[in-house]
Amino acid sequence: MEELILTLKEQIIDALNLEEIAPEDIDNDAPLFGDGLGLDSIDALELIVILDRFYGIKLANPAEGKNIFKSIRTIADYVATNRTK
Amino acid sequence: MTHTIAITGLGIICSIGNDAPSVLDSLRKGESGIRRMKYLPSKHTHLPVGEVQLSNGEMKHMLGITSSEPMSRTALMGAIAVRQALAQAGIEDVSDKRIALISGTTVGGMDLTERYFERMKSDDSLLWLPQSNDCGDSTKEIAAIAGLNSAEVCTISTACSSALNSIILGSEMLRRDEADIVVAGGSEALSLFHLNGFNTLMILDKEQCRPFDDTRAGLNLGEGAAFVVLQRDTEGLAYVVGYGNRCDAFHQTASSENGEGAYLAMKDAMDMAGLTPDDIQYVNAHGTGTPNNDLSESAGLKRIFTESMPAVSSTKSFTGHTTSASGSIETVICVLAMQNGFIPANLGWKNQAFGAITPTMGAEGVELKNVICNSFGFGGNDSSMILSAEPHSFTDSKSATPQVEVVADVEISSVEELSQLREFVSPMESRRMGKLMKAAHLAALRALKAANVECPDAIVTATSRGMLETSMQFLDDMLNGGEELLKPTLFMQSTHNTLSSAIAIRTKCHGYNTTYSQGEESLQWAMRDAERLIATGKAQTVLVGLYDEVTPIFAEFAKRAGRQVPQELYARSIVLTRK
Numbered sequence: 001m002e003e004l005i006l007t008l009k010e011q012i013i014d015a016l017n018l019e020e021i022a023p024e025d026i027d028n029d030a031p032l033f034g035d036g037l038g039l040d041s042i043d044a045l046e047l048i049v050i051l052d053r054f055y056g057i058k059l060a061n062p063a064e065g066k067n068i069f070k071s072i073r074t075i076a077d078y079v080a081t082n083r084t085k
Numbered sequence: 086m087t088h089t090i091a092i093t094g095l096g097i098i099c100s101i102g103n104d105a106p107s108v109l110d111s112l113r114k115g116e117s118g119i120r121r122m123k124y125l126p127s128k129h130t131h132l133p134v135g136e137v138q139l140s141n142g143e144m145k146h147m148l149g150i151t152s153s154e155p156m157s158r159t160a161l162m163g164a165i166a167v168r169q170a171l172a173q174a175g176i177e178d179v180s181d182k183r184i185a186l187i188s189g190t191t192v193g194g195m196d197l198t199e200r201y202f203e204r205m206k207s208d209d210s211l212l213w214l215p216q217s218n219d220c221g222d223s224t225k226e227i228a229a230i231a232g233l234n235s236a237e238v239c240t241i242s243t244a245c246s247s248a249l250n251s252i253i254l255g256s257e258m259l260r261r262d263e264a265d266i267v268v269a270g271g272s273e274a275l276s277l278f279h280l281n282g283f284n285t286l287m288i289l290d291k292e293q294c295r296p297f298d299d300t301r302a303g304l305n306l307g308e309g310a311a312f313v314v315l316q317r318d319t320e321g322l323a324y325v326v327g328y329g330n331r332c333d334a335f336h337q338t339a340s341s342e343n344g345e346g347a348y349l350a351m352k353d354a355m356d357m358a359g360l361t362p363d364d365i366q367y368v369n370a371h372g373t374g375t376p377n378n379d380l381s382e383s384a385g386l387k388r389i390f391t392e393s394m395p396a397v398s399s400t401k402s403f404t405g406h407t408t409s410a411s412g413s414i415e416t417v418i419c420v421l422a423m424q425n426g427f428i429p430a431n432l433g434w435k436n437q438a439f440g441a442i443t444p445t446m447g448a449e450g451v452e453l454k455n456v457i458c459n460s461f462g463f464g465g466n467d468s469s470m471i472l473s474a475e476p477h478s479f480t481d482s483k484s485a486t487p488q489v490e491v492v493a494d495v496e497i498s499s500v501e502e503l504s505q506l507r508e509f510v511s512p513m514e515s516r517r518m519g520k521l522m523k524a525a526h527l528a529a530l531r532a533l534k535a536a537n538v539e540c541p542d543a544i545v546t547a548t549s550r551g552m553l554e555t556s557m558q559f560l561d562d563m564l565n566g567g568e569e570l571l572k573p574t575l576f577m578q579s580t581h582n583t584l585s586s587a588i589a590i591r592t593k594c595h596g597y598n599t600t601y602s603q604g605e606e607s608l609q610w611a612m613r614d615a616e617r618l619i620a621t622g623k624a625q626t627v628l629v630g631l632y633d634e635v636t637p638i639f640a641e642f643a644k645r646a647g648r649q650v651p652q653e654l655y656a657r658s659i660v661l662t663r664k
Contacts, residue, residue: 018512046572
């Protein structure tokens with residue numbers, strides 16, 4: 001799980017172009033949207049592309065992302081359970 | 086002296102008909118033009134679209150074009166609509182008249198570029214394409230095909246409100262006696278580029294769209310063109326009596342919860358027309374069918390109309406969302422409704438959505454004295470126009486001489502300078518910004534600082550190619566990745582108005598906001614607009630910008646074709662004020 005968490009952080013930093021943020025700067029349990037990291041709806045769409053590209057998970061509706069993208073840990077849990085690649 | 090602005094001719098081609106009578110017929114019969122893809126060669130065939138039911142060859146035949154050279158659907162549809170409008174207005178010889186053609190488009194000739202892009206990399210015979218396919222060129226092509234060779238040509242690119250802003254510009258030009266006849270509207274062909282782009286935003290419905298319905302799940306893209314002939318002090322089919330152009334200044338791809346931009350645009354239009362909510366019988370809503378737009382627009386409508394809500398419908402379940410052309414397509418639909426005494430239905434609506442307005446399912450035998458046409462674009466470029474069956478007089482604004490002063494003028498032309506953006510924008514905030522967006526912000530924020538202006542009254546932007554780097558990247562990914570796994574971040578920056586609206590979001594400027602995309606003449610048009618705004622008292626301070634970039638592949642095309650290669654990166658921001 002720790003390995004998946006690190007990989008996810010690296011993929012997110014790259015896809016969202018978070019220039020000055022290192023993986024260790026992102027708390028595994030901190031909220032990604034709103035008060036936490038401060039991501040928005042476009043970032044959520046980029047996270048959906050990450051799930052599809054690297055893990056073969058397709059979300060049909062952006063609203064599904066709401067619970068999955070709460071924190072790095074919730075994404076990792078979802079990926080671990082649902083990944084097809 | 087006072088003047089009236091009349092609509093004397095209509096031209097329209099879209100998925101529900103190739104001319105005004107057939108569009109009228111479909112509207113009254115409730116026949117939608119949303120169908121399975123027939124002409125667009127996309128792999129996303131599960132997405133229904135509103136295509137014009139003609140091939141490019143059939144359109145060329147209609148126009149009497151014998152050349153076998155590839156032509157953009159944007160130009161072909163535009164020329165068909167312009168010719169219809171001129172014919173209805175009875176305009177044949179324009180040699181002794183000052184005539185202007187103003188078109189709204191974002192896609193321009195992208196339908197051709199995406200088809201030949203890979204071949205252009207090695208085939209020199211196709212190198213004319215990248216130079217002749219930007220927005221401004223597609224309007225020039227429309228003018229040439231429609232026989233308007235002496236016309237002043239201008240292109241507005243404010244995403245989905247482009248065509249309505251063209252009609253607003255045309256009306257302003259007539260008010261100031263800058264032309265005798267204006268042909269204004271917009272044209273937009275379906276392209277793989279924007280179908281895939283909207284798909285990355287996950288706002289395309291797989292079924293026929295249902296604007297304002299509780300189960301609405303997005304929009305269907307459509308295509309088409311519509312133009313109106315505008316003339317002063319003459320009898321018309323309807324009259325332009327008020328308009329507003331505002332910026333929601335909220336988010337690049339989302340509308341605010343309280344519909345601020347929509348509200349302000351409608352309020353300006355009502356104030357200009359001197360009308361109250363009770364005077365309006367019908368609103369043709371922007372109503373795209375996305376959960377966000379329809380709720381935000383409903384909030385704006387409720388703020389304007391409170392207890393006196395008129396009949397409201399979106400006609401996008403007929404035509405599909407014709408993006409940059411939607412403003413003129415829906416203007417023509419409004420005029421047809423007024424002339425024929427009916428209200429078009431909001432097709433597909435069944436379930437009341439919480440917080441949303443209740444649209445009309447259509448009515449016959451009604452008298453429409455005043456109607457509102459709404460048109461909103463990405464970045465919050467929101468415009469609204471009021472058409473009336475009776476002429477209203479405007480005071481001639483020609484006598485208002487502009488006393489304009491340049492109080493700041495800043496240029497950025499090197500990539501190295503961009504690191505200085507840090508003074509104004511945090512790395513987190515600039516995470517999605519391409520080079521040109523950074524340069525535009527740096528120039529604009531420096532100019533505003535030098536002018537000691539926190540928030541200008543209006544933002545007017547010029548760009549001939551927009552954010553080419555991100556657009557080309559998206560195009561490349563799309564062509565080489567089989568229309569899969571594309572990045573929304575790249576697409577959302579591909580509309581030309583992205584620069585102008587992002588600066589509005591940054592400066593919280595809800596004022597007038599527009600983008601000109603007419604090649605080398607873009608800045609002249611922008612300056613002319615800024616001076617007009619100041620002269621007519623609509624703004625005291627205007628931020629004008631010229632922002633353009635080229636990419637290595639674009640530069641290589643230019644070199645191989647023996648043309649001058651434009652500067653890699655150029656941003657210039659000017660602050661104008663009233664003297």
